[in-house]
Amino acid sequence: MKEVRVEEGQTCPHCKKTGHTEEKCWPLHPELAVEHLQEKVRNVLKSQARDALARIGSMTAGVRKTFIG
Ligand SMILES: [Zn+2]
Numbered sequence: 001m002k003e004v005r006v007e008e009g010q011t012c013p014h015c016k017k018t019g020h021t022e023e024k025c026w027p028l029h030p031e032l033a034v035e036h037l038q039e040k041v042r043n044v045l046k047s048q049a050r051d052a053l054a055r056i057g058s059m060t061a062g063v064r065k066t067f068i069g
Contacts, residue, residue: 015027
């Protein structure tokens with residue numbers, strides 16, 4: 001059995017870039033790139049939502065401090 005896991009330092013035989021194998025090569029598998037980008041967008045949106053919630057939380061705390069003490 002051949003080890004097909006992506007390891008650092010690996011060079012792709014297709015595009016000669018490191019960090020992935022031919023199996024995970026985006027030029028060969030554009031759908032993987034799309035998936036990756038979608039995941040990235042999801043993560044950004046998630047972290048933005050977290051930031052927004054944190055900001056609202058601290059705003060609420062500030063308002064409470066101002067009006068309630
Ligand atoms: Zn490649």
